[in-house]
Amino acid sequence: MEDENFFDKVYAVAREIPYGKVTSYGAIAKYLGAARSARMVGWAMNNSSAKEVPAHRVVNRVGVLTGKHHFGGTNLMQQLLENEGIKVKDNQIVDFQKHFWDPGKEL
C-alpha cells in the first residue's frame, strides 16, 4: 500500500519533475525532511532502474551530472537534458538555478 519509504518518496517527487526542469538530490532530501540523507536520494536513483524515473533531471547541488556514468557510460544524460532545452556544459548545467525546480516550493 502506501508504504511511504524514503525511496518511494524520492521516486514520487522525481517523477513529478516538469519538463525542462531539474532538481538536486539535497532539494528532494530536504523536502522529505532528511537534508543530510542526500546520499539516499542518489542511492534511490540508482535503483531508479526498477522505476521509470527521469533521473537525468536530478543532479547534485552544483548542477553537475554526477551520475551520468550510470546512464550507459555515454553522454546520454547530457543529450536528454539538452533535448529538453537545458544547456549543459562540461557535465554541468548552464543556468542551473534558472532551471531549478524546488519540490517544497513548487509542489
Added chain:
DNA sequence: GAATTGACGTTCT
C-alpha cells in the same frame, strides 16, 4: 554477519 562503498550535503575546525 561484518566491513566497505555509494548519483551528496551539511557542519565543524
Added chain:
DNA sequence: AAGAACGCCAATT
C-alpha cells in the same frame, strides 16, 4: 574564507 570530517541508510562484497 577554505579545507577536512562526518552523517544518513541501504546495498554489495
